[in-house]
Amino acid sequence: MSTFRDTAEYVRNLSEGEYILLKYLERYSKRFERVSLRLLKKVTKFSDEYLMAIIKRLSKEGFVIYFEQPYESVMLLTSGLDLLALKRLSDKGVVAGVGRQIGVGKESDVYDAIDPSGTRITLKVFRLGRISFKDVSRKRSYASIKLSHKWIWRNYASAKREYSNLSMLYQRGVSVPRPIYQLMHILVMEALDGILLHDLREVEQPYILFRSIMYEVKKTWDIGFVNGDLSEYNIFLQWDSLKPILIDWPQAFSRNDSNAVDLLRRDVQNVINFFVKKHECDSEKLKNIVKELSLSLVLE
Numbered sequence: 089m090s091t092f093r094d095t096a097e098y099v100r101n102l103s104e105g106e107y108i109l110l111k112y113l114e115r116y117s118k119r120f121e122r123v124s125l126r127l128l129k130k131v132t133k134f135s136d137e138y139l140m141a142i143i144k145r146l147s148k149e150g151f152v153i154y155f156e157q158p159y160e161s162v163m164l165l166t167s168g169l170d171l172l173a174l175k176r177l178s179d180k181g182v183v184a185g186v187g188r189q190i191g192v193g194k195e196s197d198v199y200d201a202i203d204p205s206g207t208r209i210t211l212k213v214f215r216l217g218r219i220s221f222k223d224v225s226r227k228r229s230y231a232s233i234k235l236s237h238k239w240i241w242r243n244y245a246s247a248k249r250e251y252s253n254l255s256m257l258y259q260r261g262v263s264v265p266r267p268i269y270q271l272m273h274i275l276v277m278e279a280l281d282g283i284l285l286h287d288l289r290e291v292e293q294p295y296i297l298f299r300s301i302m303y304e305v306k307k308t309w310d311i312g313f314v315n316g317d318l319s320e321y322n323i324f325l326q327w328d329s330l331k332p333i334l335i336d337w338p339q340a341f342s343r344n345d346s347n348a349v350d351l352l353r354r355d356v357q358n359v360i361n362f363f364v365k366k367h368e369c370d371s372e373k374l375k376n377i378v379k380e381l382s383l384s385l386v387l388e
C-alpha cells in the first residue's frame with residue numbers, strides 16, 4: 089500500500105543497481121509494455137542473481153511487476169516511473185521532499201513539496217491514460233496501477249507543453265504560477281496560496297473580481313494565446329488580495345488556430361455563467377466589462 093509520498097521516501101534508499109535498472113526500464117517501456125529479462129541482462133551487464141534480487145525488491149515495493157510467462161519480463165508501473173523522476177529531481181536539487189496531495193484532476197495529481205532550501209513548491213504529476221480510479225479506493229490503486237506504455241510519451245509531452253506555455257506566459261506578464269522545472273511527466277512550479285474560484289463562498293465585489301480575471305484572459309489573447317479550458321476550476325485566487333492566477337495550461341491554443349475565437353468565447357462564457365449563477369451577477373453588466381476590455385469579439 090504505497091503512496092506517492094512513500095515513493096518519494098524510497099528515493100533515499102534507492103541503490104545504484106535499482107537506479108540503473110529503472111533507467112533501462114523507462115527507456116524500453118516507451119516501446120514495449122513488458123521488457124524482457126534477456127534484454128535487461130544484456131544492457132545492465134548484471135549477474136543473473138543480482139538482477140533478480142533487484143527485480144524482486146522493486147516488485148515487493150510495488151514499482152514493477154515481474155512475469156515468468158509467456159517469457160521472463162518486467163513491467164514498469166506508474167509508481168516506478170514516479171520513483172525514477174523523483175530520484176532525478178532530487179539529484180538535480182529541485183525537490184527535497186514530498187508532502188500531501190492537494191489536487192486530483194482529470195489529467196494529473198498535484199502534490200505539495202519542498203525544495204532543498206525548504207521553500208514550498210508544487211508538483212503536477214501527469215496521469216493521462218491511467219485506469220479510472222472511480223471504482224477503486226485511491227490508496228489501494230496507486231501502486232498497482234499499470235502504466236500503459238503508449239501513455240508515457242503523452243504524459244511527458246503534456247508536462248513539457250505546460251512548462252513551456254507557463255514559461256512564455258509568465259515571462260510576458262500573465263498571472264500564472266511561476267514554472268520551476270519539468271522532467272519526464274512532472275512539472276514543478278511555484279506553490280500558490282489561496283483558493284479556487286469555484287470554492288470561494290462569497291465575494292464583496294464580484295464585478296471587480298470578474299474584471300481582474302478577464303484582464304488576464306485579455307493579456308493572454310493579446311500575446312497570442314487562449315487557455316481553451318478556462319472555468320472556475322482553473323482560476324486560482326491568491327489570499328488575501330484575491331488576485332487571479334490562471335492555472336492548467338497543457339492544452340493552450342494559439343490565436344492562429346482556426347477555432348481560437350470559439351475557444352476564447354467559450355472560456356469567457358464559462359466565467360460569465362459562473363458569476364451569474366454563483367454570485368448573482370447581471371450578465372449584461374459582465375458583458376459590458378468584457379467589451380470595455382476590447383474583447384468584444386467574443387460576444388457576437
Ligand SMILES: Nc1ncnc2c1ncn2[C@@H]1O[C@H](COP(=O)(O)OP(=O)(O)OP(=O)(O)O)[C@@H](O)[C@H]1O
Nearest residue numbers: 190191193194195196198210265278279280335336
Ligand atoms: N501551483 C499550484 N499551487 C497550489 N495548488 C495548485 C497549483 N496548481 C494546481 N493546484 C491545485 O491542483 C488542482 C489541479 O490542478 P490543474 O487544474 O492544473 O490539474 P488538472 O489535472 O488539469 O485538472 P483538471 O483536468 O481537473 O482541470 C487545482 O485545481 C488546484 O487546486
Ligand SMILES: [Mg+2]
Nearest residue numbers: 193321322336
Ligand atoms: Mg484543472
